[in-house]
Amino acid sequence: MTDTNRAIAALFHSMASRLEARRENPHRIRAYRRAADSLLRLTEDIALVTQRGALREIAGIGKDLAVKIEEFLATGAMQAYEQLHRPLPTEIAEWTTLPGLTEAAVQHLYFHLGITTLDDLQTLVRSHFLRTLPGIVVVEDDLLEAIHARLTQQSHSNPPTPIRSAADP
Numbered sequence: 247m248t249d250t251n252r253a254i255a256a257l258f259h260s261m262a263s264r265l266e267a268r269r270e271n272p273h274r275i276r277a278y279r280r281a282a283d284s285l286l287r288l289t290e291d292i293a294l295v296t297q298r299g300a301l302r303e304i305a306g307i308g309k310d311l312a313v314k315i316e317e318f319l320a321t322g323a324m325q326a327y328e329q330l331h332r333p334l335p336t337e338i339a340e341w342t343t344l345p346g347l348t349e350a351a352v353q354h355l356y357f358h359l360g361i362t363t364l365d366d367l368q369t370l371v372r373s374h375f376l377r378t379l380p381g382i383v384v385v386e387d388d389l390l391e392a393i394h395a396r397l398t399q400q401s402h403s404n405p406p407t408p409i410r411s412a413a414d415p
Contacts, residue, residue: 247285247286247287247288247289248290248291248292250291250292250293250319251285251286251288251291251292252285252286253318254282254285254292254315254318255281255282255283255285255286256282257318257324257327258278258279258281258282258285258311259278259279259282260327260330260331261278261326261327261330262275262276262278262279262282264330264331265278265330267349267350267353267354268350268353268354268357268358269350269354269358269379269380269381270358277306277308277311278311280305280306281304281306281307281311283306284304284305284306284307285304288304292315292319293319296315296316296319301315301316314326334352334353334356338352338356338362339352341355341364341367344389344392344393344396345384345385345388345389345392346382346383346384346385346388346389347382347384347389348381348382350381351379351381351382354379354382355367355370364393364396364397364400365397367393368390368393368394368397371384371386371389371390371393372386372390374386376389
């Protein structure tokens with residue numbers, strides 16, 4: 247196994263973990279892990295396999311992952327990795343201090359559901375949709391009370407500023 251194989255495998259494992267934290271598609275998560283494991287078992291340098299045009303012959307490497315590997319070999323980076331590891335905006339990250347909201351839950355709310363404001367979050371909690379999300383255990387009344395307190399505090403300290411969505415560059 248080569249350093250390049252290890253580096254790409256590490257990126258794929260990291261991407262799988264991040265996707266898992268965001269509660270993304272489990273098939274996609276398994277695909278990244280399977281590809282990473284295949285790269286770690288590969289004795290030949292992935293760059294040589296790519297030069298031969300044999301990437302898709304490796305177990306777990308389909309069209310999408312082959313493109314990502316080729317991108318890494320050409321540029322030394324992987325845009326999909328960079329996008330996944332983009333941090334939460336500070337205002338959104340602070341939601342982890344609200345009762346019942348873990349970092350994984352906040353990541354899911356922001357990146358997957360597009361919840362970008364406390365007002366959006368409040369609406370979501372009031373709709374009782376939050377209780378249907380796996381892994382989120384929260385007392386809705388406690389969370390609503392904390393959101394209301396935070397909104398009141400914000401309105402007294404500064405005017406609201408728009409937060410960029412997860413899709414914005």
